[in-house]
Amino acid sequence: MARDGGVSCLRRSEMMNVGGIESAPLDLDEVHVLAVDDSLVDRIVIERLLRITSCKVTAVDSGWRALEFLGLDNEKASAEFDSLKVDLIITDYCMPGMTGYELLKKIKESSNFKEVPVVIMSSENVLTRIDRCLEEGAQDFLLKPVKLADVKRLRNHLTKDVKLSNGNKRKLPDDSDSVISSLPPPSSPLTISPESSPPLTISTESSDSSPQLSPVEMFSTSPLSSPIDDDDVLTTSPEESPIRRQMMRSPGLD
Amino acid sequence: MDALISQLQRQFRDYTISLYQQGFLDDQFTELKKLQDDGSPDFVAEVLTLFFEDCVKLISNMARALDKTTGTVDFSQVGASVHQLKGSSSSVGAKRVKALCVSFKEYCEAKNYEGCVRCLQQVDIEYKALKTKLQDMFNLEKQIIQAGGRVPQVDIN
Numbered sequence: 001m002a003r004d005g006g007v008s009c010l011r012r013s014e015m016m017n018v019g020g021i022e023s024a025p026l027d028l029d030e031v032h033v034l035a036v037d038d039s040l041v042d043r044i045v046i047e048r049l050l051r052i053t054s055c056k057v058t059a060v061d062s063g064w065r066a067l068e069f070l071g072l073d074n075e076k077a078s079a080e081f082d083s084l085k086v087d088l089i090i091t092d093y094c095m096p097g098m099t100g101y102e103l104l105k106k107i108k109e110s111s112n113f114k115e116v117p118v119v120i121m122s123s124e125n126v127l128t129r130i131d132r133c134l135e136e137g138a139q140d141f142l143l144k145p146v147k148l149a150d151v152k153r154l155r156n157h158l159t160k161d162v163k164l165s166n167g168n169k170r171k172l173p174d175d176s177d178s179v180i181s182s183l184p185p186p187s188s189p190l191t192i193s194p195e196s197s198p199p200l201t202i203s204t205e206s207s208d209s210s211p212q213l214s215p216v217e218m219f220s221t222s223p224l225s226s227p228i229d230d231d232d233v234l235t236t237s238p239e240e241s242p243i244r245r246q247m248m249r250s251p252g253l254d
Numbered sequence: 255m256d257a258l259i260s261q262l263q264r265q266f267r268d269y270t271i272s273l274y275q276q277g278f279l280d281d282q283f284t285e286l287k288k289l290q291d292d293g294s295p296d297f298v299a300e301v302l303t304l305f306f307e308d309c310v311k312l313i314s315n316m317a318r319a320l321d322k323t324t325g326t327v328d329f330s331q332v333g334a335s336v337h338q339l340k341g342s343s344s345s346v347g348a349k350r351v352k353a354l355c356v357s358f359k360e361y362c363e364a365k366n367y368e369g370c371v372r373c374l375q376q377v378d379i380e381y382k383a384l385k386t387k388l389q390d391m392f393n394l395e396k397q398i399i400q401a402g403g404r405v406p407q408v409d410i411n
Binding site for chain 2: 039040041042044045048049052094096123144145146147148
C-alpha cells in the first residue's frame with residue numbers, strides 16, 4: 001500500500017527489456033491507473049477498489065506528485081515518459097495546493113497525456129463544479145464515497161478502450177481511432193439526447209451487447225445513486241445546458 | 255466445537271446488525287467488506303485502524319486551532335480538519351462521526367466558538383466509542399476463526 005504518499009509502481013520502460021520501445025506488448029490488457037488523493041484513508045480504499053477490479057495502481061498524495069510521476073513537472077518532455085503507460089487518472093477534487101480541477105487542466109494541456117481519461121471524485125455534489133470539470137475534458141465525475149459498482153463501471157469502459165486501440169493511443173495524439181472520444185471543445189454546448197445516436201458516443205466495433213454510454217451518460221448516474229448529504233449543495237447555473245440537467249434527473253441509464 | 259462456532263457466529267451477526275441499527279455504521283462499511291477476501295482478510299481492520307489514527311491527528315489539529323490561548327481562533331483552519339475528517343469517516347462508513355462533522359462544519363462556517371468546542375468534544379467521544387465497538391466486533395471474528403469456523407456474511411437488510 002502506498003502509505004508514504006510516494007509513488008508505488010513500475011514504469012513501463014522499467015518493465016521492458018533494454019532497447020525495447022515499441023515491441024513486447026507486455027500486459028496491454030492490464031489497465032494502469034494513477035490515483036490522486038490527499039487523504040490516506042481514501043487512497044487506500046480507492047487503491048483496493050481498483051486492484052480488486054484488476055487494475056494496476058499507482059497512488060499519490062497530491063497533484064504535484066501526479067505531475068512528477070507523469071513527467072509533467074518540468075518543461076522538457078523526456079523520451080522515458082513517452083512510453084509511460086497510464087490508462088486512467090482518477091483524482092480527488094478538493095486537495096490542498098493543487099485541486100483536481102487544476103490537475104485535470106494540466107493533463108489536458110500535455111501532449112503525452114491529454115488523451116488519457118481523467119475521472120474526478122468529490123464528496124460534494126455541486127453542479128457548477130461537475131460542469132466545469134466536464135467542460136475541461138473530464139471523463140466522469142464520481143461522488144464520494146466511491147463504491148465498487150462505480151469502479152467496475154469505469155473499468156468496463158477502459159477494457160474495451162485498451163483492447164480496441166491496441167495500446168497505441170498515446171503514440172498517435174491525433175488518432176481518430178481513439179475510442180474514448182473526448183467531449184467537444186468547451187465552447188459548444190452539449191446537446192446529447194439519450195435516445196438518438198449522439199455524435200459523442202464512444203466509437204467502437206465491439207460486438208458487446210451492452211449499450212455504449214457517452215461520457216455524459218456515464219456521469220449522470222453517479223451523483224444520483226449516492227445519498228446526498230445535508231450539506232451537499234446542488235447549485236444551479238441558469239445558462240448551463242438544460243439537457244444535461246434532464247439527464248441527471250433520470251437515473252438508470254447505466 | 256460446532257455448537258461454539260454457531261453461538262459465536264450468532265453473536266457476531268447480532269452484534270454487527272446492532273451497530274448498523276444504532277447508527278454507528280452505514281452502508282459504506284458494507285462496501286468496505288466487499289473489498290475483503292481470503293487474499294486480504296484484514297482489509298477492513300487495516301483501513302479502520304488508519305481511520306482511527308487519522309481521527310487522533312485531526313482532532314488534535316482542531317483542538318490546537320481552537321485554542322484561544324495562542325491568539326484568535328482560525329475557524330478556517332478548524333474547518334479544514336473537519337472537512338478531512340468528514341471525508342474519511344464517510345469513506346469508511348463511520349456514520350455518527352460523519353454526521354457530527356456535518357454540524358461541526360456549520361459551526362466553523364458560522365464562527366461559533368462554543369458550538370465548535372462542543373462538537374470537538376462529541377467527535378472525540380464518538381470516534382472512541384466506535385473504536386471500542388469495532389474492536390469487539392473484530393474480536394468476535396477472531397474467536398470464530400480460532401474455533402475453526404468462518405465469519406458469516408451479515409445481511410443488513
